[in-house]
Amino acid sequence: MTCTLVLMRHSHAVDEHNCRDFDRQLTKSGRQLAAETGQRLNELNVVPDFIIASSAARTMQTGQQVVAQFENDIPLIARDDLYQSRPSVYLPAIQSEGSPDTPVVLAIGHNPGIGSLISSLAAIRLAVPPATMGVYSIDTGNWLELSSLSTRISTLTHLIVDAQLVTEL
Numbered sequence: 001m002t003c004t005l006v007l008m009r010h011s012h013a014v015d016e017h018n019c020r021d022f023d024r025q026l027t028k029s030g031r032q033l034a035a036e037t038g039q040r041l042n043e044l045n046v047v048p049d050f051i052i053a054s055s056a057a058r059t060m061q062t063g064q065q066v067v068a069q070f071e072n073d074i075p076l077i078a079r080d081d082l083y084q085s086r087p088s089v090y091l092p093a094i095q096s097e098g099s100p101d102t103p104v105v106l107a108i109g110h111n112p113g114i115g116s117l118i119s120s121l122a123a124i125r126l127a128v129p130p131a132t133m134g135v136y137s138i139d140t141g142n143w144l145e146l147s148s149l150s151t152r153i154s155t156l157t158h159l160i161v162d163a164q165l166v167t168e169l
Contacts, residue, residue, distance in 0.1 A: 006106040013058040036163035038066030053108035054082035087117035100142035
């Protein structure tokens with residue numbers, strides 16, 4: 001059996017110097033790009049069982065735009081530990097929210113951590129602009145039995161950049 005992991009960098013945020021980084025909002029074009037990226041995921045028939053996202057404003061807004069592209073009511077879970085986190089934080093976050101009955105998970109985070117994880121699981125060096133989404137098949141029966149995420153168990157099945165499905169890497 002396999003599970004599906006979707007990793008996404010948040011969309012374009014304002015360069016606001018009058019607020020904390022944590023509170024930065026998406027721009028109008030950032031909201032649109034996040035929605036279009038979510039629509040591509042929907043067109044691929046990849047429906048998350050839940051979404052975990054950094055609790056920062058821009059990642060939660062990105063998640064809200066993605067959720068709006070699906071007919072299903074997909075839970076969007078805010079996680080403080082994903083704010084500016086290292087790649088190693090994502091699997092424990094998924095495991096703490098998931099169960100053996102949740103085969104498809106979407107995680108939304110920040111660079112450089114999420115970009116590094118997207119690239120490392122793809123086994124190639126990728127540029128990861130805002131709203132980039134990597135979709136991976138993970139060779140496991142459930143999230144709870146994994147000790148780590150690695151190229152040994154992951155296969156990049158789809159890459160979405162600028163709301164377009166990348167067909168050649």
